[in-house]
Amino acid sequence: xxxxxxxxxxxxxxxxxxxxxxxxxxxxxxxxxxxxxxxxxxxxxxxxxxxxxxxxxxxxxxxxxxxxxxxxxxxxxxxxxxxxxxxxxxxxxxxxxxxxxxxxxxxxxxxxxxxxxxxxxxxxxxxxxxxxxxxxxxxxxxxxxxxxxxxxxxxxxxxxxxxxxxxxxxxxxxxxxxxxxxxxxxxxxxxxxxxxxxxxxxxxxxxxxxxxxxxxxxxxxxxxxxxxxxxxxxxxxxxxxxxxxxxxxxxxxxxxxxxxxxxxxxxxxxxxxxxxxxxxxxxxxxxxxxxxxxxxxxxxxxxxxxxxxxxxxxxxxxxxxxxxxxxxxxxxxxxxxxxxxxxxxxxxxxxxxxxxxxxxxxxxxxxxxxxx
Amino acid sequence: xxxxxxxxxxxxxxxxxxxxxxxxxxxxxxxxxxxxxxxxxxxxxxxxxxxxxxxxxxxxxxxxxxxxxxxxxxxxxxxxxxxxxxxxxxxxxxxxxxxxxxxxxxxxxxxxxxxxxxxxxxxxxxxxxxxxxxxxxxxxxxxxxxxxxxxxxxxxxxxxxxxxxxxxxxxxxxxxxxxxxxxxxxxxxxxxxxxxxxxxxxxxxxxxxxxxxxxxxxxxxxxxxxxxxxxxxxxxxxxxxxxxxxxxxxxxxxxxxxxxxxxxxxxxxxxxxxxxxxxxxxxxx
Numbered sequence: 198x199x200x201x202x203x204x205x206x207x208x209x210x211x212x213x214x215x216x217x218x219x220x221x222x223x224x225x226x227x228x229x230x231x232x233x234x235x236x237x238x239x240x241x242x243x244x245x246x247x248x249x250x251x252x253x254x255x256x257x258x259x260x261x262x263x264x265x266x267x268x269x270x271x272x273x274x275x276x277x278x279x280x281x282x283x284x285x286x287x288x289x290x291x292x293x294x295x296x297x298x299x300x301x302x303x304x305x306x307x308x309x310x311x312x313x314x315x316x317x318x319x320x321x322x323x324x325x326x327x328x329x330x331x332x333x334x335x336x337x338x339x340x341x342x343x344x345x346x347x348x349x350x351x352x353x354x355x356x357x358x359x360x361x362x363x364x365x366x367x368x369x370x371x372x373x374x375x376x377x378x379x380x381x382x383x384x385x386x387x388x389x390x391x392x393x394x395x396x397x398x399x400x401x402x403x404x405x406x407x408x409x410x411x412x413x414x415x416x417x418x419x420x421x422x423x424x425x426x427x428x429x430x431x432x433x434x435x436x437x438x439x440x441x442x443x444x445x446x447x448x449x450x451x452x453x454x455x456x457x458x459x460x461x462x463x464x465x466x467x468x469x470x471x472x473x474x475x476x477x478x479x480x481x482x483x484x485x486x487x488x489x490x491x492x493x494x495x496x497x498x499x500x501x502x503x504x505x506x507x508x509x510x511x512x513x514x515x516x517x518x519x520x521x522x523x524x525x526x527x528x529x530x531x532x533x534x535x536x537x538x539x540x541x542x543x544x545x546x547x548x549x550x551x552x553x554x555x556x557x558x559x560x561x562x563x564x565x566x567x568x569x
Numbered sequence: 570x571x572x573x574x575x576x577x578x579x580x581x582x583x584x585x586x587x588x589x590x591x592x593x594x595x596x597x598x599x600x601x602x603x604x605x606x607x608x609x610x611x612x613x614x615x616x617x618x619x620x621x622x623x624x625x626x627x628x629x630x631x632x633x634x635x636x637x638x639x640x641x642x643x644x645x646x647x648x649x650x651x652x653x654x655x656x657x658x659x660x661x662x663x664x665x666x667x668x669x670x671x672x673x674x675x676x677x678x679x680x681x682x683x684x685x686x687x688x689x690x691x692x693x694x695x696x697x698x699x700x701x702x703x704x705x706x707x708x709x710x711x712x713x714x715x716x717x718x719x720x721x722x723x724x725x726x727x728x729x730x731x732x733x734x735x736x737x738x739x740x741x742x743x744x745x746x747x748x749x750x751x752x753x754x755x756x757x758x759x760x761x762x763x764x765x766x767x768x769x770x771x772x773x774x775x776x777x778x779x780x781x782x783x784x785x786x787x788x789x790x791x792x793x794x795x796x797x798x799x800x801x802x803x804x805x806x807x808x809x810x811x812x813x814x815x816x817x818x819x820x821x822x823x824x825x826x827x828x829x830x831x832x833x834x835x836x837x838x839x840x841x842x843x844x845x846x847x848x849x850x851x852x853x854x
Contacts (some may be wrong), residue, residue: 252754273760285751289773299759301769350759 201263202276202353202386203228204249209258211244211410218244220410221258226403228263228353231380231387233397236407237433242390243358245407249388250279250356262354273299278347279356283363284339286331286346292318293327296345317345337368348383355380357389361396373400394434398422406430413560427558428477437479438498438524439556444474451550454478457520461495463550470555477556483511483527485548488536497547498524502538514538516546596832603825609818620826630811630827634834637807640722640797641790644729648786649779651730652737656778657771660745661753673742676735688728688796695719695727720802728800733789737782744778745771780846784839791835 204226211219219241226232234242247253249260251272260267267275286295293314294301300310318324321341331339340360347355360376361369377400380387391397397404398418405415414426425431428439442454442462452464454476462478470476485498492499500516503523512533516524526546538544603620606613624630655676659669679687694700695718702714717723748771756766794809808831815824 250758252757271760272754272757277758279754279758281751281755283749283751285749285755287752287755287770298756298761298769302760302765346755346759 200228203261203263204354204386204388205259205261205264206245206249207259207261209245209248209255209260211241211248211253212256217410219248219255222410222412224405224412224415226386226388228386229384230402231377231389231400232403232405233389233391233401234405234407235391235394235397235433236413238392240407241410242405242407246279246356246358246388246390249354250277251275252279273302276353277356278350278352278354280343280347280358280360282359284331284343286339286342288331291328291330292323292334292342295331295342296349298346299350314345314349317349318342321345336363336365337372340364340372344379348379352385354386354388355383357387359390359392361391361393369396376400398434406433408433408560408562413558423481424554425479425556425558427560428479428556429558429560429562431479431556436482436527438482438485440478440480440498442476442478444470444472444476447472458518459494460497462553463496464553464555465551466555477561478553479556480548480553482513482525484552485526485528485546487514487526487528487532487538487546488544492545493547495547496550496553497545499543499545500524502540502542502544504540505533505538514544516544599825599828602822603829605822605825607820607822609820612821620822621830624823624826624830630808633806633808633811636805637791637809640726640729640807641787643726644733644790645783645786647726647730648734648737648782649741651734652741652782653772653775653779655738656742656745656775657767659742660748661771669746673739676738679731680735684732685795687732688799691724691728691731691800692719695724720800720804722801722805724800725797725805728796729790729793732796733786736785736789737779740781740785741775741778745775748774776846777848780842780848783842787838788835791831 204224206222206224206226209219209222210217222241222245234245236242244253248255249262249267251267251270262275262277265275287298290298293311295314296317297305297310297314300313301307305313315324315327318327321344323338323341323345326334326338331342334342340363357376361372364372373396376387376389389397389400398421401418403415404418404421406413406421408429414421414430421430422434422436425434425437431437431439440456440462442456444452444464445455445461446453447467447470452467452470454462454464456462464470464476464478498516498518500518502514503517504513504515506513506515507530508527510530511527512530514526514528514533516526518524524546602612604616604618606615606617606619659672663669663672692699696702697714697716697719699719701718702711705711706714752770752774753766756770761769791807792809794807794813797805797807797810808827812824812827812831815821815827
């Protein structure tokens, strides 16, 4: 199963007139894995998904599914099934006939295909509604019908275009578990487009972060979250502070870089760095200790508390540093309430310099297309 | 508050008054007169069924209804074919909204002149010495002019199709334009080819428009006498032409009885269409 459902994308480009929606993307999605493509709107993730499904043709490059070139394989004939964002259920057909549609296309007799459709509806717990039409269903139910309709063809690859975005928070979390369970059960490749970071991290075996039509980083969720490639990914995936500094020492095991405010940061991964080069480091917001008595001058930050937000297991403390940048600390709730920070107070924070992560990528966009 | 109860009635009143005076009163008058007697000079108020029994006992009326049905049916089929094809082109090939509107407006250009002019303009084109016949003769395709072109059923139906195709096109375009393009892609994703998409997705989802357009075309054809008279050269007649003859001879009660029967028949057909397609619920979407 795994080899036939492997997706190999080689140098794929898609142009719409002068706009390059996808720009020379190389990407391998392992067969039987759960892949989440994430990025801001307009980053090309949906176009890439639609090219895998065959609804768009690449302007250049090659897409292989299970080592077969898909250039001449028609939509509906390449072992993929696409689940649309708005589900695209046929409004004039009953749930049974919606699910049975692709079997009808294959020319199966009515009784046989309805029986199979009912089995599939039973799997998504909707058998009792089999004779209703889609408009009589709730959003969550419609989504399960769309899932049943996609899966009845026994696809090698299931493509999901923002499948959870139309659901409310509660349903979204439930369907998320459902999708993961289904993928484990079926063992086929799922490619899931989303713009919600927690969704991608929770579901995926492989997270593909895109920006401006290119793949910025494709790796496991842990790698993406913990060791982001560029400032853009660190900011977009969240949970990190990005610090800008100048390399000031390279001799010895640990290099040093100095920020604009004179604070020195440890740099552990010095390969290829040069003196005086401007670099960016990321440090996880939840690894920072607050309220040191004096102001440390190494691996530290200080600033005025702008806001505190209670999040249940932690408190999000936003600081404004002397250089006017935002620095966020996720402080353990017990620790915070034992010695709370107040808005307007100036506090010092510091952390273990071994945790500084060098961001090698140069993309510094904030991930918000509206800012451009 | 007693005032708030009245508000909906006050709001509905203007339309109700117009409908009652412009539709209700004339219809009631026709219904009442259909039971009266007339000798071709004066009307005699009374209640009698003879106007109806007399019509139903004459074979000619059945022929007229049959003829009208045939006209209506052929016109319906042709306008549906034309309306559906044009809408399909506009919605699925033109795609760009500006061009769609521009081309749809272009279809309405003939409507800037009156029905009569559009009808009469066929005569010099189709006549024995007309443009079409003389072109064919000059090209050497035929030796003698084709007679069936003008003053024939062909001419009547051609004119109907020309006059009424737009009434079919617009409602079909309207319902077709509402089809979510993702549905077509979903069908493609299931492996359906274009013929199957047309049959299983586009036609079923355009049926409200087809039904509405059919009601327009049917009522227009069933209510016509002028096109039949002019374009058939007086050789064919419709139900309404018979009514017109009665009216010309001042047999108003007989004409009224026929009118009531025609209304009943048209209402039955419309009811049948509405049974097949639930226009109300579809329009509410």
